[in-house]
Amino acid sequence: MDAVPLIAAIGNTPLVELALIREVAPRARLFAKLESVNPGGSIKDRAVARMLRDALVRGVLGGRRLLDSSSGNAGISYAMLGAALGVPVTLVVPGNASAERLDRIRAHGAELIITDPLEGYDFALREAARLARDHPERYWYCDQYSNPGNWRAHYDGTGAELLSQLAPLLGGAPDAFVAGVGTGGTITGVGRRLKEARRDVRVVAAIPDTFPGIEGLKPLGAPGDIVPAILDETVIDERVAVSMDDALAMCRRLAREGLFVGPSAGAFVHVACQIALRHGCASVATVLPDTGERYISTGMWQVRQA
Amino acid sequence: MSHIVIRIPTPLRGHTAGADEVPVEARSVGEALARLGELHPGILERVLDGDGQPRQFVNIFLGSGNVRALDGMNTPVRDGDVLAIIPAVAGGGHESGGCKTESPSGTDYRA
Incomplete structure (x- = not known):
């Protein structure tokens, strides 16, 4: 589309x-x-659209999957915009994200990696960082926590x-x-x-x-x-x-x-x-x-x- | 009495000296939580409301079943069962890495 x-x-x-x-x-x-x-x-659409636009303009994806952690709302924005733009998306999300969020992320076709809800959100964040570090050929780490496109949006x-x-x-x-x-x-x-x-x-x-x-x-x-x-x-x-x-x-x-x-x-x-x-x-x-x-x-x- | 384990989420591990699991003996979910409260004072107020039911946005799972959909606090437990206290919110919580990161009162950041 x-x-x-x-x-x-x-x-x-x-x-x-x-x-x-x-x-x-x-x-x-x-x-x-x-x-x-x-x-x-x-509200997450704003930051995600800006970070995605910046990534596409800079050409940093290089055919890799966009990777980030999210508790759900940013994940939906990534999944939605990734589907619209043809960018494959992988999200690390704690298992206690609400069912509405997980269902919508899946509906948009994003890959979900679910982490143990008992370990909290920061664990998902660290897991995303680990995946990015261990598989640089597979993932481009958008990292909404350190991406300046987030606050600039x-x-x-x-x-x-x-x-x-x-x-x-x-x-x-x-x-x-x-x-x-x-x-x-x-x-x-x-x-x-x-x-x-x-x-x-x-x-x-x-x-x-x-x-x-x-x-x-x-x-x-x-x-x-x-x-x-x-x-x-x-x-x-x-x-x-x-x-x-x-x-x-x-x-x-x-x-x-x-x-x-x-x-x-x-x-x-x-x-x-x-x-x-x-x-x-x-x-x-x-x-x-x-x-x-x-x-x-x-x-x-x-x-x-x- | 059945021997079960209660799994503790990161934000509450300050109450359990960093332990992510607490073994207890009990016959029901309610008894198990009461025993947890005896062992680790202060924790139950974060989990249950004044009526002794799980607070809003707090779920108690027995295995994969939410006790709200079972028999609530009266749900019986068996040897080897695992009870987990899980917030119904995924974002914003913090990682404890042990008890050192928990602020017991939850208020030390107040302005």
Whole structure:
């Protein structure tokens, strides 16, 4: 197929305003990018499209398979775009990635290498690195954790879009931006772009509990944790802890307002409300990384409605 | 009483001095987890909710079967069974490499 229209559909996502923040911070306005409308269903399309484009322009694949680790959303983006572009894809994914993710990756024809869920995501990451090292003739390692195309996609895309969408609403950059750290791509790229526009933008990282954790977010708290190479920690002004329970409660609340989003989005909105109250922010921006449909099989929505 | 093994995911190994498996004697899944909690205080609060059921996004597998689809905490166990505590999220967790990487409170990164 012609991959151009698919790639052109990535990014330029809607900006929605969430009035619920005024319940805790009456002066504040909260704006969020709805990333589930990307063709792969998540914010990961942005970085993966950029890294793939860079790889094809540079001609580094040389007939080899694209290899990376993923907990699922990036894997879907790789599998989808690899199928569209005719690039064979191998993904190392922990076995506890949600069934929706694994099924879709397989449907796009990517090769899956499943790792022991008890060993966690960083084990999958190390396994991908090992495969790349041991079989350089077979794999080109895209490595979303150290590939600069990742954060640049958010600098040129997500961050620039936020500025242009917020300009008529706020006259410029927001007081604060909330995201998390998975690969570090979003917070580094958007954080840098916003701080260039306005030096005192407060960039806040939502930090999840270590267990059971929040899909796509690293705790980054313990020695020995893998810290992504592309993460610019100097861009982060504040780290705010958020529990899975808080994230899920916010997801259910957002669903009642018509937004069906995954746990990381709930975590970011929860933290956005907290920091607006704590710092008296008049405006906060964030991203809603994926859709709640990607978590149906986890039982996330099979609970009493709040 | 049956002799079984409970497999521990990396983020919880700080509670088990780095051990990835804990042997216990029990007749049911619930008894096995209670014994784990006695041996390693603090771990059960991360796994079970206030009603003694697996927390959201936490799965307990007996062999390849999710105990939610079996008889829950009452599911009987037999000699040689393996119980595994597995988060229902694949991304973002961290590798322990032993107990040194676990922050027991999970809060030492708080701002």
